[in-house]
Amino acid sequence: MDAAKEEFLRDFGEHYGYPNGPKSVDQIRATEFKRLQLQDLVYLDHAGATLYSDLQMESVFNDLTTNLYANPHSQSDSSSATLDIVKNARQQVLDYCNASPKEYKCIFTSGATAALKLVGEAFPWSCNSSFMYTMENHNSVLGIREYALGQGAAAIAVDIEGELHPEISGETITTKISPHQVQRRKVAGSLKEEPTGDVYNLFAFPSECNFSGLRFDLDLVKIIKEDSSKILGISSVCQSGQWMVLIDAAKGCATMPPDLSKYPADFVAISFYKLFGYPTGLGALIVRNDAAKLLKKTYFSGGTVSASIADIDFIKRREGIEELFEDGTVSFLSIVSIRHGFKILNSLTVSAISRHIASLALYTRKMLLAMRHGNGSSVCILYGHHNSMKLCHEMGPIISFNLKRPDGSWYGYREVEKLASLSGIQLRTGCFCNPGACAKYLGLSHLDLISNTEAGHVCWDDLDIINGKPVGAVRISFGYMSTYEDVKKFVDFVASSFMSPQIHIDHGNQMKGPPPFLTSIYSLYLMNSSPNCLCPLNDKDLLFYCICIFAPLLPI
Known part of the structure; x- marks a missing residue:
C-alpha cells in the first residue's frame, strides 16, 4: 500500500470501504464490477446514472429465467403472483423512505421525470395558487411551472437562507426566502380574484442539488407545511392557501432517502437507476393519501377505470390511488427487478x-x-x-x-x-x-x-x-x-x-x-x-x- 493511501485510511478508514459490511469495497469491485478493470475505466458520473453490479444482474437474470411473470391485469395464476410481487415492491419503496402505507402510496412511473410531471398536470391549480421552487432545481421540476402558469397561477423562484441566532437555550434557525420576480401569464378567464374555494400552493426543492451537491435541510418540509409564517419573505409573494411540498429525491435518495415519518412531504419523486443502475425507465411517486385525493386526473386508460362505455360519456374510475394514476400495464418485469437492487443496498446499508x-x-x-x-x-x-x-x-x-x-x-x-x-x-x-x-x-x-x-x-x-x-x-x-x-x-x-x-x-x-x-x-x-x-x-x-x-x- 502506498503512503498516500495509508494517510487517507488514517483519516477516513473508519468510514471508507464498508469495514463492517459483508464485503469490502475492494472485494465488491473485484468481483462485481470487473468490467471497469477490464476496460481500465474510472467512472465518476453516478449522479447521471450509477452502475449495476454483476451480482445484481445475475440475480435478475436467474429470476426472470426461472419464474413466469405475466400481465398483472390478467386473472391467471402467474398474473396474480406477479401482482403480489408488484405490491411487495411498492412496500419496499415505502420502507426505503420510512413511509407508512397508512399515510402514503407508491405510484410507479416511467421515471422521476414522469413522477414530477404527474404532480404538475394533476395538481389543483387556480389563479390564486403559487408554485414556489428553489433556484437549485432540475428542469424536470421547472417544467411544472408550465402547468401552473397555464392555469393562471403565479410561479416564483427563491433562494433560501438559514441565519443562526445564538440564544440562551441554544441556536435557532430563522429561515429567510429571497424571492425572484413573480411570473404570471395572462390566461383567459383566470384573472386573480377573491378565492371562492380552497387554494393550494406547491413548494418544490431537491433533497440534494444535482449541480453542486448541496443537501437541503428537510426541516423545510415541516416549516413550509406547518408554519410558513416563520419564513421571512414568503408572505410578500403568497398570502393565502394551503402549502404542499414536493421533494425531488432522484439524486439524494441514493445516499440519504428522506425519512417521511419525520418530514411528511406530500410528494417525493425517485429514480431507480440512480439508486442501483438497473432498471432504467422506472421511477416512482410517493404520495400522501390526503394529497392524492386532491389531484385531478383527466386522462383514463386501461387499468385506471372500473368501467367505461365507448359511445357515451360514461366512465367509472378506480378508487385505489395506484390504480387510478398508473396508466396502462405497469413495467412489471422492471418492477420485479428492483428487489435485487434493494438487496444490494440493504446488504451494505444506506448509512454505510x-x-x-x-x-x-x-x-x-x-x-x-x-x-x-x-x-x-x-x-x-x-x-x-x-x-x-x-x-x-x-x-x-x-x-x-x-x-x-x-x-x-x-x-x-x-x-x-x-x-x-x-x-x-x-x-x-x-x-x-x-x-x-x-x-x-x-x-x-x-x-x-x-x-x-x-x-x-x-x-x-x-x-x-x-x-x-x-x-x-x-x-x-x-x-x-x-x-x-x-x-x-x-x-x-x-x-x-x-x-x-x-x-x-x-x-x-x-x-x-x-x-x-x-x-x-x-x-x-x-x-x-x-x-x-x-x-x-x-x-x-x-x-x-x-x-x-x-x-x-x-x-x-
Missing part, C-alpha cells in the same frame, strides 16, 4: 454507503482545493462548498468545479472532459439540466444567458467559454462501489494536465520550471498531504519536500 461515499467526496474536495499553480493561484474553483449559511447541512457525493490557468483565465470544461476521456475517466460537464444552480454559481446574469443563447449556445454543445466566462462546469460524483484508486487517478489527472509549475527568472530570461520531475514531486506532495491540510505549497515548502526526498540518496 453514505459514510463511504462521503469520505471519498470530502477527500477529493480537499485535494482539489489544495492545488496551486506555481504562482500560488488556485487551480480549482468548487461550487457550493462555501455556502454554509444556506439551509443545507452537508454536502452530497457531488463535486462541481471549473479549472483556472495561472493567469486567471478558464480552461474550457469540454477540454477537461475530452482529456479525461482520453485518460479513461468518465465524468460529466455542462449545466446538468439545472439552469438555476448553473447561473447562480457561475454568476451568469439574465443578460449573459440571453446573449449566450443568441451566440448559438445550447445544451450539450462545445461552447464552454463565452465572453471569458464558463457557461457550465465539470462534475464528478461517486457511487457505492467507488474507490480511493478512482479518486487518486482523477486527482493525478487534474494535477498533471492542468497544474502549471513555478516560472523562474534566469539572467533576465523567463524559464518554465521546475523541471518535470519536480512537478511530479509537487503532485506527489498533494497526494501525500493530509486531507485536512488546505494550505498552498510555497517555494520553501517545495524545496524542503525535495530535500526530504533526495537527501538520503546523495553520496556522503
